[in-house]
Amino acid sequence: MSNEDIRYVTDSTRPNAGRIYDYWLGGDYNFPVDREVANKIEKEMPFVKSLARIIRWFLGNSIDRAIKMGFTQFLDFASGLPTVDHIHRRIPEGMKKEIKIVYSDIDPITVRIGNEIIGNNPLVKFVECDCRKPEVILKSDIANNFLNKNQKIAIGLSGVLYYLTDEQISYITKTLYEWAFDKSIIYFCDFDIETLKNDPSIQAVFDYYESINQPLYAHSKKNVIKLVEPWRVKEPGLQILEDWLNLPLDIAQQWGKFTGGSTYYGGFIEK
Numbered sequence: 001m002s003n004e005d006i007r008y009v010t011d012s013t014r015p016n017a018g019r020i021y022d023y024w025l026g027g028d029y030n031f032p033v034d035r036e037v038a039n040k041i042e043k044e045m046p047f048v049k050s051l052a053r054i055i056r057w058f059l060g061n062s063i064d065r066a067i068k069m070g071f072t073q074f075l076d077f078a079s080g081l082p083t084v085d086h087i088h089r090r091i092p093e094g095m096k097k098e099i100k101i102v103y104s105d106i107d108p109i110t111v112r113i114g115n116e117i118i119g120n121n122p123l124v125k126f127v128e129c130d131c132r133k134p135e136v137i138l139k140s141d142i143a144n145n146f147l148n149k150n151q152k153i154a155i156g157l158s159g160v161l162y163y164l165t166d167e168q169i170s171y172i173t174k175t176l177y178e179w180a181f182d183k184s185i186i187y188f189c190d191f192d193i194e195t196l197k198n199d200p201s202i203q204a205v206f207d208y209y210e211s212i213n214q215p216l217y218a219h220s221k222k223n224v225i226k227l228v229e230p231w232r233v234k235e236p237g238l239q240i241l242e243d244w245l246n247l248p249l250d251i252a253q254q255w256g257k258f259t260g261g262s263t264y265y266g267g268f269i270e271k
């Protein structure tokens with residue numbers, strides 16, 4: 001990271017994508033400059049806040065389920081800022097000493113701020129990694145010494161598949177399959193282009209992301225299930241997020257305004 005980037009981390013006069021996202025999530029790690037940009041984007045795309053929240057609720061809920069299933073180690077890709085409902089905030093008090101968490105993100109500034117947020121907890125790391133090259137972590141000291149390779153692990157690809165091509169999804173999940181211990185899981189969510197196809201608002205979203213040089217890729221759920229093989233879909237299956245989260249009807253309806261229906265799905269795949 002350059003000196004310029006380091007200055008930027010603590011610079012509350014310039015907006016930062018991670019802090020903007022944190023604002024949508026209702027977090028407290030953002031500045032007026034972030035909120036101003038967030039509000040502008042929201043005017044163009046009024047659904048962004050619900051989208052950010054539902055993805056993060058999925059993440060928090062998946063962590064709760066994984067803990068109940070006996071997972072004690074987490075390797076999370078494309079983490080964003082570890083604020084509202086993120087992994088270390090979901091760990092029950094009595095388990096904090098037995099859980100190991102590796103957060104990662106492609107954005108060096110997010111990583112830097114993320115490290116500020118987690119402080120010096122020896123059981124939580126936050127490293128820079130482009131999830132298109134998971135081997136950067138898998139071959140590192142973190143994978144070999146911090147994580148236990150001989151134990152199942154819960155791996156996160158939440159809220160990132162739409163940034164990835166089919167080939168990249170396939171490469172990432174195969175690489176993780178070869179590395180992960182038996183019974184490991186990947187928790188992920190994505191939108192299903194099959195259910196979005198007839199929604200005119202979707203084109204505006206694709207155009208917006210294209211304009212900020214972060215193109216989106218549309219996948220169908222059916223195709224994703226093939227792309228991630230040999231990982232197998234785990235019970236209760238890949239569900240629309242309203243069902244996965246058992247959302248109250250009023251929230252589900254508010255969410256439904258964006259797409260005119262349920263388009264986001266998520267769940268676990270297992271080795």
Ligand SMILES: C[S@@+](CC[C@H](N)C(=O)[O-])C[C@H]1O[C@@H](n2cnc3c(N)ncnc32)[C@H](O)[C@@H]1O
Pocket residue numbers: 018021055056059077078079080081104105106107110129130131132157158159160163
């Ligand atoms: C929508 S946020 C998701 C945050 C979090 N995973 C969640 O579920 O709430 C997307 C994050 O993905 C990161 N990202 C985008 N492309 C990435 C890539 N190729 N590798 C790693 N992180 C990436 C962005 O920097 C951003 O922090």
